[in-house]
Amino acid sequence: MSRESQTLQPVASDRPELPGKLPDHLRTELIAFRRDLHMHPELGHQEFRTTAAIKARLEKAGLRPRALKSGTGLICDVGTWDGGRPMLALRADIDALPIPDAKTHVSYRSTSPDRAHACGHDVHTAVVLGAGLVLAELDRQGLLPRPVRLLFQPAEEVLPGGATDAIESGVLDGVGRIVAVHCDPRVDAGRIGLRPGPITSACDRLEVSLTGSGGHTARPHLTTDLVTAAARVAVDAPALLARRMDARSGMSVTWGRIESGHACNVIPMHAELSGTVRCLDLAAWHEAPDMIHAAIDEIATMHGAKFEINHVRGVPPVVNDPVITELLREAMGARRGAESVEDTEQSLGGEDFSWYLEHVPGAMARLGVRTPGDTAKRDLHRGDFDVDEDAIAVGVEFFTAAALIDGRRTPPSR
Numbered sequence: 001m002s003r004e005s006q007t008l009q010p011v012a013s014d015r016p017e018l019p020g021k022l023p024d025h026l027r028t029e030l031i032a033f034r035r036d037l038h039m040h041p042e043l044g045h046q047e048f049r050t051t052a053a054i055k056a057r058l059e060k061a062g063l064r065p066r067a068l069k070s071g072t073g074l075i076c077d078v079g080t081w082d083g084g085r086p087m088l089a090l091r092a093d094i095d096a097l098p099i100p101d102a103k104t105h106v107s108y109r110s111t112s113p114d115r116a117h118a119c120g121h122d123v124h125t126a127v128v129l130g131a132g133l134v135l136a137e138l139d140r141q142g143l144l145p146r147p148v149r150l151l152f153q154p155a156e157e158v159l160p161g162g163a164t165d166a167i168e169s170g171v172l173d174g175v176g177r178i179v180a181v182h183c184d185p186r187v188d189a190g191r192i193g194l195r196p197g198p199i200t201s202a203c204d205r206l207e208v209s210l211t212g213s214g215g216h217t218a219r220p221h222l223t224t225d226l227v228t229a230a231a232r233v234a235v236d237a238p239a240l241l242a243r244r245m246d247a248r249s250g251m252s253v254t255w256g257r258i259e260s261g262h263a264c265n266v267i268p269m270h271a272e273l274s275g276t277v278r279c280l281d282l283a284a285w286h287e288a289p290d291m292i293h294a295a296i297d298e299i300a301t302m303h304g305a306k307f308e309i310n311h312v313r314g315v316p317p318v319v320n321d322p323v324i325t326e327l328l329r330e331a332m333g334a335r336r337g338a339e340s341v342e343d344t345e346q347s348l349g350g351e352d353f354s355w356y357l358e359h360v361p362g363a364m365a366r367l368g369v370r371t372p373g374d375t376a377k378r379d380l381h382r383g384d385f386d387v388d389e390d391a392i393a394v395g396v397e398f399f400t401a402a403a404l405i406d407g408r409r410t411p412p413s414r
Helices: 024-039 048-060 121-140 162-168 226-244 282-302 322-336 352-358 390-408
Strands: 074-078 087-093 148-153 175-188 192-194 202-211 252-260 270-279 306-315 341-343 362-370
Touching (some): 024 048, 024 121, 048 074, 048 148, 074 121, 087 390, 121 148, 121 390, 162 352, 175 322, 175 352, 202 226, 202 282, 226 252, 226 270, 270 282, 282 306, 306 352, 322 362, 322 390
Parallel strands (some): 087 175
Antiparallel strands (some): 202 270, 252 270
């Protein structure tokens, strides 16, 4: 789907034009930068080459990036913060996924076996890098009203997400607001999707281990029939939870793996299930571990099985701050007109951007990456995922507009 295409033109209007347009030479450079990352994807906490490439480009622009304590990822302030009004942060995630790149028709296909930028983090990185370079030039011209922090975060795809380590290393020190984009292959390039309130769901990993005596399939009454017990957990636990949780919470327990036994005439002594827990509602996410444990306890006890649960807490929902969501709407409208913004629904996908919003208000926008007119159904986390690279310029100008508009606003009174 990616292509070398002409620069998208903003919708004409009588609005006073904001500075911070992306020059053609930088647009070309950012596309090449994104393709280089796409060819060399790195998994969470292994993004050493990616981090070095970002750092080198920022330093070339005269900026002073600072590496995170984890060894990958970095932050970089554009402008000098004087300790006054806290900064706006622009966040990008930089890691790839452990899946093979299935594209065969592009020159920038992944060169790393079983590694691919199949979630668009290479685009997110190019967008924040580009915004930082444009804002740095505005700062040199005296046109940046307030400093802005660039945050390139590692390990978004690793539960509970690299955001937690980044926060512990102090990336939010001096930050009062934070924004991000996420690629959306259902939205045309040149447009964004916005939603105040929850825009993603909570996501946890659930692992259940069942044990019992086992025995001969001719005498199941003398055994703990673990295959049946595992089947009942798989079917009945989601059903019980659907009746014990408020249906509006959108809780979904979905199994991805069930494993037990080796022979058709032997009842095994061990069974395992693993899957995910997703919640649309933050309160339900906090209640989920106790509710799930109680449901599995009832089912396992009924079948005489012992059990252990490993409930790996992942991420809470991303809940967009309404005021900052409106800032993003205004920024996109200033660049490309109000018609370039569309409403979007809450997704069941998880995003560790939510951890930042436990500390400061912020919002995430869905960045359109579909080539206009393309009718093929595409999705994230697939080996054939690709983007219309016009989206990079759109994202850069969207973020620069948000930084300028936010910087010109009078801070709220205390």
